[in-house]
Amino acid sequence: MSIKGFVKSDFDTFHIDGLDARMEAIQTRIQPKFKEIGQELVEYLSTQLGNEVYLHIAKHARRTVNPPKDTWLAISHNNRGYKKHPHFQVGLFDDHLFIWMACIYELENKSEIAKAYLANFDQIKQLSGDFVISLDHMKKDSLSIQELEAKHVERFRDVKKAEFLIGKHLSSSNPVVSNGEELVQFIKDTYEQLIPFYRMALQS
Numbered sequence: 001m002s003i004k005g006f007v008k009s010d011f012d013t014f015h016i017d018g019l020d021a022r023m024e025a026i027q028t029r030i031q032p033k034f035k036e037i038g039q040e041l042v043e044y045l046s047t048q049l050g051n052e053v054y055l056h057i058a059k060h061a062r063r064t065v066n067p068p069k070d071t072w073l074a075i076s077h078n079n080r081g082y083k084k085h086p087h088f089q090v091g092l093f094d095d096h097l098f099i100w101m102a103c104i105y106e107l108e109n110k111s112e113i114a115k116a117y118l119a120n121f122d123q124i125k126q127l128s129g130d131f132v133i134s135l136d137h138m139k140k141d142s143l144s145i146q147e148l149e150a151k152h153v154e155r156f157r158d159v160k161k162a163e164f165l166i167g168k169h170l171s172s173s174n175p176v177v178s179n180g181e182e183l184v185q186f187i188k189d190t191y192e193q194l195i196p197f198y199r200m201a202l203q204s
Contacts, residue, residue: 003040003180004033006097011172014069014094022067023060030092031057033180034073037090040184041191042075045088048195054079058091069093069138074102077202084108086201088194089165090187093140097177099187100167101194103201104137105160112204114157117164120200121150124166127193134165142169166194 010033013025038055045053056074072091076082084107089100103113117124125148132142135152143152156164168190176182 003036003184005176005178005180005183006030006033006092006172007178008172011092011094013071014067014092016067019063019065019067023063026060026068026071030071034071034090037180037184037187038073038075041073041088041090041187044188045075045191048192049077049199051077053077056082070098072098086113086198088191088198089137089167092172095172096140097170097172097174097183098134098167099170099190100134100137100165101191101198101201102137102163102165102167103156104163104165109204110162111157113201114153114164116200116204117153117197118150118157120197121153124148124197127166130168131166131193132169134163134167136163137165166197 010029013022013029016022016025034057042053042055053075058072060068070091070093072089074082074087074089076085076087078085083104086103089102091098127145129145131145133145133148134142153164156162170177176186
């Protein structure tokens with residue numbers, strides 16, 4: 001069975017009005033693809049990391065009024081959750097797909113991770129030019145790897161709500177996005193370059 005990529009109607013989900021209607025579209029259009037792609041990525045990451053990892057698909061359960069502007073799958077070494085741990089993500093906004101190694105504000109040892117990243121800042125800067133950095137997973141905007149400065153990592157260390165995500169964006173119109181096999185390979189190749197920073201975060 002071939003893996004399905006994401007098509008225009010998947011991205012258009014985020015233009016549907018109303019929480020219930022948008023959630024239904026997320027559950028029927030996007031989540032089955034997340035499950036399929038996520039299982040491939042779990043297998044890959046378990047092999048690469050040498051330990052079991054677990055798939056989590058965002059439920060958006062706390063929402064009561066505002067429909068989600070994005071949705072994602074997350075993979076972490078903890079089977080009960082991912083937000084308190086460094087984790088991998090794949091998800092969609094209405095105009096792009098994102099691939100992240102994510103350290104978000106709920107992490108318990110953020111400052112130690114930030115110190116490790118500052119100590120290895122040159123290594124982060126050596127990632128290829130198509131990598132991007134997000135300082136807030138709830139916003140679309142990102143910095144190019146070229147724009148990343150030590151002060152951004154220092155903010156992640158010092159500010160409670162600050163976050164640090166490294167990865168790539170693919171436009172919704174990029175042909176890779178709609179070709180499931182190519183997309184999975186692209187995500188694996190991206191993760192391969194991010195695994196050293198994931199290990200660094202876990203060991204901090």
